[in-house]
Amino acid sequence: MLPPVNSARLRYLDWTRGLAALIMLQGHVFHSFTRTDLRGAGPYIFSQFLGGLAPAIFLFLTGITMAFRMDSDERRGLGPGARVVSALRRARYLLVIAFLFRIQLWLFSLPWGTWSSILKVDVLNCMALAGAAFSVMAVFRTAERARLCAVLGLATAAASPLISMLDWSGAPTLMKNYVAPDYLFFSFFPWAAFFAFGLSAGSVIRLLRDDQMDRAMQWAGLIGAGLIVGGRYFADLPYSLYSKSDFWLDSPELTLIKLGVVLWVLPFAFLWTRYAANIGWSPVRQLGKTSLLVYWVHIELVYGRWLGSWKESLDNMQVAELTAVVIGLMMAISVVKTSSRKWSGMPAAVRWYPFTSRAN
Numbered sequence: 001m002l003p004p005v006n007s008a009r010l011r012y013l014d015w016t017r018g019l020a021a022l023i024m025l026q027g028h029v030f031h032s033f034t035r036t037d038l039r040g041a042g043p044y045i046f047s048q049f050l051g052g053l054a055p056a057i058f059l060f061l062t063g064i065t066m067a068f069r070m071d072s073d074e075r076r077g078l079g080p081g082a083r084v085v086s087a088l089r090r091a092r093y094l095l096v097i098a099f100l101f102r103i104q105l106w107l108f109s110l111p112w113g114t115w116s117s118i119l120k121v122d123v124l125n126c127m128a129l130a131g132a133a134f135s136v137m138a139v140f141r142t143a144e145r146a147r148l149c150a151v152l153g154l155a156t157a158a159a160s161p162l163i164s165m166l167d168w169s170g171a172p173t174l175m176k177n178y179v180a181p182d183y184l185f186f187s188f189f190p191w192a193a194f195f196a197f198g199l200s201a202g203s204v205i206r207l208l209r210d211d212q213m214d215r216a217m218q219w220a221g222l223i224g225a226g227l228i229v230g231g232r233y234f235a236d237l238p239y240s241l242y243s244k245s246d247f248w249l250d251s252p253e254l255t256l257i258k259l260g261v262v263l264w265v266l267p268f269a270f271l272w273t274r275y276a277a278n279i280g281w282s283p284v285r286q287l288g289k290t291s292l293l294v295y296w297v298h299i300e301l302v303y304g305r306w307l308g309s310w311k312e313s314l315d316n317m318q319v320a321e322l323t324a325v326v327i328g329l330m331m332a333i334s335v336v337k338t339s340s341r342k343w344s345g346m347p348a349a350v351r352w353y354p355f356t357s358r359a360n
Contacts, residue, residue, distance in 0.1 A: 011285060012270040013061060018288030019265060020057035024295070025330060027051020028302045029323040033314045043316045055123045055186060056194045056258045057265065058291075062127050063134075063149075063198020064205065066090060070138045070145065071206040083138035091131030098124035101296055108304055121177045126186035129178055130195035133188070137199060146203035153196035153259075160190035160250035161242040181250040190255045197259055201266075217267035224263030231257035283331060290334040298330055 030047040038044055069090060073083045102118045109117070134152065137145050160181055168176045177185045201220075208216055235253035245251050273285070287294055301307070314322065 011273040012266065013064065014285045014288035015269040015273050015282065016057060016265055016288065017061055017291050018282075018284035018286065019269065020054045020061075021287040021291045021294050021330075022284065022327065023050050023057075024054035025298055025327050026323045027054065028298065029326055030319050032302045033307070033310055033312065033319050033322060035315060036312055038316060041316075053258060053261055055126075055191065057262055058123060059127060059130065059191060059194035060198040060201070060259075060262050062094075062131070063195040063200075064202035066131060066134075066195075067142075067145065067149075067199045067202025068206060070199075071142045071203065073138065074142060080139035084135050087135035087138045088132060091128050091135060094124060094128035094131055097292070098122060098128055101299075104296075105300060105304070108300060119174055119177075121174075121185040121187065123186045123191075125178070126188065126191050127195065129188055130192035133192065134196055134199060142203045142206055146200050146207065149196045149200035149203065153193045153200065154252075156188075156193035156196055157190050157252040157255040160193075160252065160255070161245040163189045164246070164250045165242075165244055181246075183249060190250055190252070193255050194259065194262070197262075213270065217270045220263045221267045224260040224267075227256045227260030227263065231255075231260065286334050286338070287331065290337045293337055294330045294334060297333055298326060301326065301329075 027047055027050060030044055031051070034044050034047075066087065070083060070087060073086050078086065099118065101124060102120060102122070106113050106115060106117050134149070137149055137152075140148060163179065164181045166180070168180050176182075177187065179188050181187055181189050204216070205213075231253040235247060235251065235257075247254055273282070310322070
């Protein structure tokens, strides 16, 4: 029988996920509604830079929860093959969610939408592919997985410029979209690196006792600082190991800088939820508990036809005000979701764990 999971240890994961949701919301609202002549100015650029951190956090946290699942399967006595199958089933659920999401967006866009939009490679698709590709890590014990997945994350980041340099002209378009770095899609390279790093971090967390968490979070912050400084230093060098690399697209340095930021956010969330605001309702954690629902609804609201007359027509102050309204609406939907008994019958695929901190 598994030892009980201390829910207090998981509050910081919900809080981190909620922060990512807030970053995502503001980034998408600014992207959809800011006037085109304002997109070269500071507020928009800063908004989009912050928004680029949200997918990294979501992928990292999904890797953590996948690691929890692998560890739980191991403790239940499942064999290596059964553990891999269990991980593949979770990846399959993610893929189902991804396609249900795209199908809904397509249906709501008719008669102007095209069916090919269903095949767009979004962050959920990337999660599914990463989960399937790294499911083999379930054959290893938790301590081994912590080391191996860190190496896999580094290898994925390091290989990204090389994948970009390959000739993809003869490859199927869908395959290219899933694998090769592209500004329009969440491809395996380099985004899956965050999933692998999350698998490593989640494995470490499951190996630690509760009284070891404070020290572990201190180390996470120190490692994160080193990654940010080191990544920036190597990105500024006048020479590179790669004959061609785009910093904002496939650079390993950018991946490590983002990972460093994630490793700063996680300890802050841990300290905040344990020592500063560990009692009572938290609006950030509330969003984190329902971030899949928030993601699903806000994409339709922000990019759908509902506010079409405002698209690319608002100034920075108007977009900021609209961002506050969208966040308030998502918060209300989140509260209704967690408080209403009507939601208890929601299909399991929609309630599944990638956007929650369920460990079992």
